[in-house]
Amino acid sequence: MDPIFEEEQQHLTETYGQLVGIRDEMLAKMEANSRDAAKTIGDMRDELALDFASDDMTMETLADYESMNRIIDSYNFSSTINAERLRRAVQLLEQPYFAKVSLQFRPGEPVKDIYLGVAGMTNDERRHFIVDWRSPVAEVYYNQENGRTSYKANGRTIQVDLLCRRQFDINRDKLNAYFDTTVAIEDPLLMSALSKQRSDKMQAITTTIQKEQNQVIRHDDVPALLVGGIAGSGKTSVLLQRIAYLFYQERENLNPDDVFLITPNPVFQKYIDNVLPDMGERNPQTRTYAQLMDFLGVQASGQDAHATAESLKAIDAAVVNLKLDQEDFRDIRLGDQSVISANQIRSAINKHKRIPAGPRLFALVCEDLNERLENRLASLCTSEAVHGEMLNLSVEEQSQIFGMQIHPQDEDDFREYAQTYLQVKYAPAFDAIENAEWLRLNRIGMRLLGTQDLSPIEWLHLKMAVTGLSNRHARFVMVDEVQDYTAAQLMVLARYFKNAHFLLLGDENQAIRPGTASFDEVREVFRLTRGQVDECRLMTSYRSTPEITELFCSLMDSQEQVQVRSVQREGTPPRLVECAEEAEYVAELKGIVANAPSEGLTAIIVSGHRQEKRLEQLLGDECPQVMRHEAQLPEHGVILLDLPLAKGLEFDRVVVADASAAIYPENQLSRRRLYTAISRATKQVTVMSLGPMTPLLK
Numbered sequence: 001m002d003p004i005f006e007e008e009q010q011h012l013t014e015t016y017g018q019l020v021g022i023r024d025e026m027l028a029k030m031e032a033n034s035r036d037a038a039k040t041i042g043d044m045r046d047e048l049a050l051d052f053a054s055d056d057m058t059m060e061t062l063a064d065y066e067s068m069n070r071i072i073d074s075y076n077f078s079s080t081i082n083a084e085r086l087r088r089a090v091q092l093l094e095q096p097y098f099a100k101v102s103l104q105f106r107p108g109e110p111v112k113d114i115y116l117g118v119a120g121m122t123n124d125e126r127r128h129f130i131v132d133w134r135s136p137v138a139e140v141y142y143n144q145e146n147g148r149t150s151y152k153a154n155g156r157t158i159q160v161d162l163l164c165r166r167q168f169d170i171n172r173d174k175l176n177a178y179f180d181t182t183v184a185i186e187d188p189l190l191m192s193a194l195s196k197q198r199s200d201k202m203q204a205i206t207t208t209i210q211k212e213q214n215q216v217i218r219h220d221d222v223p224a225l226l227v228g229g230i231a232g233s234g235k236t237s238v239l240l241q242r243i244a245y246l247f248y249q250e251r252e253n254l255n256p257d258d259v260f261l262i263t264p265n266p267v268f269q270k271y272i273d274n275v276l277p278d279m280g281e282r283n284p285q286t287r288t289y290a291q292l293m294d295f296l297g298v299q300a301s302g303q304d305a306h307a308t309a310e311s312l313k314a315i316d317a318a319v320v321n322l323k324l325d326q327e328d329f330r331d332i333r334l335g336d337q338s339v340i341s342a343n344q345i346r347s348a349i350n351k352h353k354r355i356p357a358g359p360r361l362f363a364l365v366c367e368d369l370n371e372r373l374e375n376r377l378a379s380l381c382t383s384e385a386v387h388g389e390m391l392n393l394s395v396e397e398q399s400q401i402f403g404m405q406i407h408p409q410d411e412d413d414f415r416e417y418a419q420t421y422l423q424v425k426y427a428p429a430f431d432a433i434e435n436a437e438w439l440r441l442n443r444i445g446m447r448l449l450g451t452q453d454l455s456p457i458e459w460l461h462l463k464m465a466v467t468g469l470s471n472r473h474a475r476f477v478m479v480d481e482v483q484d485y486t487a488a489q490l491m492v493l494a495r496y497f498k499n500a501h502f503l504l505l506g507d508e509n510q511a512i513r514p515g516t517a518s519f520d521e522v523r524e525v526f527r528l529t530r531g532q533v534d535e536c537r538l539m540t541s542y543r544s545t546p547e548i549t550e551l552f553c554s555l556m557d558s559q560e561q562v563q564v565r566s567v568q569r570e571g572t573p574p575r576l577v578e579c580a581e582e583a584e585y586v587a588e589l590k591g592i593v594a595n596a597p598s599e600g601l602t603a604i605i606v607s608g609h610r611q612e613k614r615l616e617q618l619l620g621d622e623c624p625q626v627m628r629h630e631a632q633l634p635e636h637g638v639i640l641l642d643l644p645l646a647k648g649l650e651f652d653r654v655v656v657a658d659a660s661a662a663i664y665p666e667n668q669l670s671r672r673r674l675y676t677a678i679s680r681a682t683k684q685v686t687v688m689s690l691g692p693m694t695p696l697l698k
């Protein structure tokens with residue numbers, strides 16, 4: 001028997017035992033805690049004398065309440081801490097750790113063994129017996145350099161000698177194998193992770209993060225980081241690990257609500273939504289660009305493609321000298337009643353003649369308009385008509401507004417209820433003030449740009465310039481598939497998330513829409529808005545076999561091609577099937593659907609909605625499930641979907657169903673669309689055409 005194996009198995013058995021002990025201890029503590037809490041609160045409630053007879057007694061009762069609340073808080077606090085420790089213990093029991101580094105900090109000092117896990121754990125003496133993969137010292141593992149190396153902690157660089165870098169294949173308390181490793185390409189854990197069947201959900205890559213990926217994950221916090229990487233190089237995986245890393249780094253002060261992830265489509269959102277929770281972290285605010293625009297009151301439409309970065313810059317330049325004219329205002333209305341007239345708004349503006357149009361003027365005018373509306377409501381509080389309206393409300397309406405049915409006795413009662421009622425009734429008018437609905441932004445924008453039409457994105461940009469609309473709290477914004485945005489869309493994101501640091505990930509070869517920003521334009525937008533753009537490259541394909549990688553790389557620029565490598569094991573060569581007749585084409589496709597292996601997922605990808613409809617017709621009853629926008633990927637079987645929806649996803653087998661010369665002619669856009677479709681495959685690709693095959697693959 002291998003003595004190292006025995007020693008490691010022994011260490012694992014002990015560690016596992018410790019984790020079981022912690023799990024049981026936490027469960028017992030939590031049980032005792034909730035029992036104690038229930039009893040203490042019960043006792044206190046029994047003793048609580050609800051005495052409001054005099055001011056003194058009222059104060060005493062309130063003080064008793066407060067101390068009861070404090071006690072409840074302290075029970076909750078210790079229960080949260082215990083629950084968090086329990087969660088980590090349960091998570092680690094699956095696989096207590098995945099690697100060990102043996103470090104010599106100074107010559108002559110004893111060697112320190114550090115075991116790395118997907119979470120960290122301390123023993124009773126508060127010593128880490130499992131170290132979190134995100135802790136500073138774990139960097140030496142991911143650097144993949146034996147011998148002299150270093151890591152950064154609290155701004156200091158710490159030199160160490162990495163004597164051994166050992167990976168483990170562990171299932172709970174059973175050690176299956178260990179590997180002492182030096183070089184990434186020979187990484188046995190990686191090879192075993194890559195050979196596993198892909199699933200309907202993305203998986204965390206914590207245990208097999210590669211050196212180039214680690215550089216992105218642990219990158220210094222910079223205003224803008226642009227990561228360009230070939231298809232399947234782990235951009236999305238890295239992005240999610242980076243989010244987990246940031247949450248760990250800023251445990252005390254980074255709220256998941258202040259991190260935004262902008263994703264290509266809702267199917268993709270569902271594909272990745274388990275990764276962070278599986279790592280024990282909460283998901284950030286995840287939105288598609290269209291959802292975000294919808295929230296901001298604009299429709300992300302095809303018209304966006306016409307808005308250029310130049311027109312947005314022109315808006316910024318023109319707003320500086322903007323003079324609002326008579327017709328730029330509209331009444332604030334509640335139903336068909338005018339609440340504040342355009343004339344009144346104009347006079348509110350005229351009060352601040354010296355202040356140029358922009359966020360400051362907007363804030364001052366909003367203040368004036370709010371005050372005017374409040375005054376109006378104050379005078380309405382005594383109106384007989386309003387009192388009548390209140391009394392005519394149904395019981396449900398009354399309990400919605402007042403929380404109960406009302407029975408006003410005197411003038412004061414009426415006035416008080418009327419105040420509440422009017423605030424609710426006029427809430428849309430207050431919102432209209434904040435939302436700048438009184439400004440005719442379309443008219444103003446067309447005048448500033450000298451155009452007959454304003455695109456939604458120009459409208460939004462103008463609104464931000466004039467009103468200061470923004471999200472000030474967002475600290476990090478991650479944009480996946482950045483190559484699919486126009487420069488104007490990116491400018492709007494940069495402006496809206498005004499204080500956020502951006503992580504932008506993409507692949508220029510996957511820009512499947514015309515008019516989107518080149519990486520040079522992406523750099524320019526963020527150089528202008530953030531001052532500096534740092535960059536990283538990912539050139540290794542982890543998704544596709546070397547044969548598939550070679551096929552999609554043949555569509556790249558030849559200089560880039562030489563830098564690409566695939567670490568997957570060899571597979572089967574891609575099939576190119578050119579059918580002269582429709583009957584032959586349909587028979588071939590039906591054959592693929594009928595004979596698709598039951599394991600894993602086969603995706604038939606078509607270039608757009610029209611092709612999807614046509615294929616549905618051609619396949620009739622034998623057509624596989626068609627993926628729609630809100631759907632979740634099935635675990636196995638055959639699906640049909642169009643290219644935009646396939647973005648960011650991966651499938652065991654891909655059939656590019658319409659790769660004819662007519663649909664993929666010899667041009668850059670077709671080249672990128674074909675690259676994107678083919679690179680969704682992990683194991684097998686079939687490229688089909690009805691009529692001559694695209695010249696891009698000849």
Ligand SMILES: Nc1ncnc2c1ncn2[C@@H]1O[C@H](COP(=O)(O)OP(=O)(O)OP(=O)(O)O)[C@@H](O)[C@H]1O
Pocket residue numbers: 190193194198203205208209210213229230231232233234235236237238507510542543647648649650679
């Ligand atoms: N270090 C790694 N260890 C194990 N698997 C990895 C690693 N890096 C990437 N992968 C796997 O490779 C596949 C591709 O990763 P991912 O989807 O993150 O790539 P991507 O660059 O975003 O792809 P695309 O741009 O084509 O959408 C995934 O299955 C992912 O789990």
